[in-house]
Amino acid sequence: MTKATLSDIVSERLGVSKIEAVDYVEHVIEIIKETLESGESVKVSGFGNFQVKSKSPRRGRNPQTGDDLTIDARKVVSFKASTLLRNHINDEE
Incomplete structure (x- = not known):
């Protein structure tokens, strides 16, 4: 599964635009990356x-x-x- 596929699924299930869904997925991934970079577990x-x-x-x-x-x-x-x-x-x- 790619980020694009995941964004499409989020868009369908939440009833939001694809642009918003891409933004949500990107934000979640960025939060996970920042947390791991700081040495914390997720x-x-x-x-x-x-x-x-x-x-x-x-x-x-x-x-x-x-x-x-x-x-x-x-x-x-x-x-x-x-x-x-x-x-x-x-x-x-």
């Missing part, structure tokens, strides 16, 4: 948790040349689905 009840995790530097290997290299420390976003979402996806209730 918890959406019944959906799941987005969390920023720090990865330590580690040794790696270039698969083309076989040369050893160091992969820099970085932050990654992880998502853990809620039990409700997992059950819904697996048709368990």
